[in-house]
Amino acid sequence: MNRLRRELLTAALGAALPWPLRAQPVPAARVVIIGGGFGGASCARALRRAAPQVQVRLIEPRAHFYTGPWTNAAITGACATGDIVQSPAGLCDIGVDWVQDRVTGIDPVARRVRTAGGMRLQADRLVVSPGVEMRWDLIEGLDAAASATMPHAWLGDAQVPSLSARMAALRDGATIAISAPANPYRCPPGPYERASLMAWQQSARGHRGKILVFDAKDDFTKRALFQLGWDTLYPGRIEWVPRAAGGEVVAVDGGRGELRLHNGERVRADLASLIPAQRAAAIARAADLTDAGGWCPVRAADFCSLRHAGIHVIGDAAAAQPMPKSAFSANSQGKLVALAIAAEVEGRPPPEPHLLNTCYSLLAPDYAISVGGLYGVVADLLVTLSDGSSPLSATRATRALEARYAQDWYVQINRDTFG
Numbered sequence: 001m002n003r004l005r006r007e008l009l010t011a012a013l014g015a016a017l018p019w020p021l022r023a024q025p026v027p028a029a030r031v032v033i034i035g036g037g038f039g040g041a042s043c044a045r046a047l048r049r050a051a052p053q054v055q056v057r058l059i060e061p062r063a064h065f066y067t068g069p070w071t072n073a074a075i076t077g078a079c080a081t082g083d084i085v086q087s088p089a090g091l092c093d094i095g096v097d098w099v100q101d102r103v104t105g106i107d108p109v110a111r112r113v114r115t116a117g118g119m120r121l122q123a124d125r126l127v128v129s130p131g132v133e134m135r136w137d138l139i140e141g142l143d144a145a146a147s148a149t150m151p152h153a154w155l156g157d158a159q160v161p162s163l164s165a166r167m168a169a170l171r172d173g174a175t176i177a178i179s180a181p182a183n184p185y186r187c188p189p190g191p192y193e194r195a196s197l198m199a200w201q202q203s204a205r206g207h208r209g210k211i212l213v214f215d216a217k218d219d220f221t222k223r224a225l226f227q228l229g230w231d232t233l234y235p236g237r238i239e240w241v242p243r244a245a246g247g248e249v250v251a252v253d254g255g256r257g258e259l260r261l262h263n264g265e266r267v268r269a270d271l272a273s274l275i276p277a278q279r280a281a282a283i284a285r286a287a288d289l290t291d292a293g294g295w296c297p298v299r300a301a302d303f304c305s306l307r308h309a310g311i312h313v314i315g316d317a318a319a320a321q322p323m324p325k326s327a328f329s330a331n332s333q334g335k336l337v338a339l340a341i342a343a344e345v346e347g348r349p350p351p352e353p354h355l356l357n358t359c360y361s362l363l364a365p366d367y368a369i370s371v372g373g374l375y376g377v378v379a380d381l382l383v384t385l386s387d388g389s390s391p392l393s394a395t396r397a398t399r400a401l402e403a404r405y406a407q408d409w410y411v412q413i414n415r416d417t418f419g
């Protein structure tokens with residue numbers, strides 16, 4: 001008999017009962033999911049489908065949020081900010097017990113959860129998908145207050161419309177500075193897609209201008225494809241400054257809109273969008289689920305925490321290399337965990353883990369590139385089984401087709417996750 005099944009029977013019937021009496025129909029398991037973004041919502045939805053007898057309670061403080069995917073399109077006017085808002089309505093429709101509240105404490109041994117609204121919940125399984133938080137300890141002067149003037153717009157909050165409004169108000173000839181953090185972080189191609197679409201917006205408005213990308217690393221995903229696209233679409237407009245050339249931002253003066261780089265150079269920009277380094281969101285750390293690097297180590301087969309039994313960590317908070325921290329990865333992990341819990345409840349063998357990711361990046365509304373991967377478990381490790389990216393030699397028609405696929409993917413992932 002598997003562990004969850006045994007725990008449930010023991011809890012329901014009492015360990016002292018004789019064995020034949022304990023083998024009664026399994027009561028519904030109580031699964032509490034923390035975080036209703038791409039990971040948590042995908043898991044909730046898949047669990048309702050795979051194991052309707054399981055009680056699924058999802059705790060999320062935000063009734064509405066902006067999705068990460070298409071944030072860069074929204075801040076540059078390629079779509080409206082209202083087009084990328086999500087809500088839990090579709091989850092409630094299928095019987096997910098969605099609670100608008102914030103988890104303030106997790107007892108990872110007893111699997112008890114406390115919320116700001118005063119709820120106390122006991123779970124048989126916990127699924128933790130709280131996303132990321134920004135690290136304010138690495139760039140001098142960059143804290144939450146300074147970030148409001150140099151918005152990252154990386155967390156689906158009010159910084160998204162704020163950055164969109166700042167972009168719309170930029171003068172002809174403006175200089176924009178973007179900073180990209182060291183790996184790992186949410187959406188590896190995101191800073192470079194942002195630079196591309198900012199350049200598109202400037203060009204579409206007939207504005208001259210410059211976009212400087214200051215990087216804390218010396219390489220980035222799909223670099224050759226991005227650089228080819230920049231040379232083709234926006235020659236001379238986007239300049240990428242790697243860490244080796246002093247590109248890492250080490251200090252900021254929010255009031256003056258000034259950045260100081262690792263090489264000592266000071267840069268003034270009309271608009272700065274600084275994307276800080278990240279780690280798993282605070283609740284994961286408070287629950288003792290993180291390691292020294294700030295991410296949550298998990299078992300590859302079912303994303304069970306390596307620090308506490310009975311808790312799954314999915315999405316960006318999990319240390320799930322080689323999978324990138326993306327909505328697609330979080331969706332795929334959420335489904336795997338739902339199937340693993342359903343199998344355990346029903347006494348079936350665990351599912352074989354096959355995980356997917358595809359990341360599209362828009363360089364213009366009619367020009368996209370992509371990277372994709374299939375992941376599995378070999379010798380207890382998560383590994384890439386196959387991967388690929390758009391060819392460097394693709395025609396403009398192919399790039400335009402990929403832009404259409406990107407749009408279709410966005411519609412589909414939202415439907416699959418939120419309903």
Ligand SMILES: Cc1cc2nc3c(=O)[nH]c(=O)nc-3n(C[C@H](O)[C@H](O)[C@H](O)COP(=O)(O)OP(=O)(O)OC[C@H]3O[C@@H](n4cnc5c(N)ncnc54)[C@H](O)[C@@H]3O)c2cc1C
Nearest residue numbers: 035037038039068069103130131187315316325326327328
């Ligand atoms: C600019 C940008 C572009 C992107 N583009 C793409 C793309 O094209 N394709 C792609 O696949 N991915 C993309 N992403 C990445 C994607 O948004 C994330 O990887 C994805 O949202 C991760 O899902 P998650 O569930 O881990 O976190 P989230 O979706 O952020 O969900 C976490 C949720 O947990 C909640 N939470 C936090 N703390 C608590 C608490 N204490 N109690 C209860 N709830 C809590 C938060 O409110 C949040 O809603 C992009 C991201 C950005 C920023």
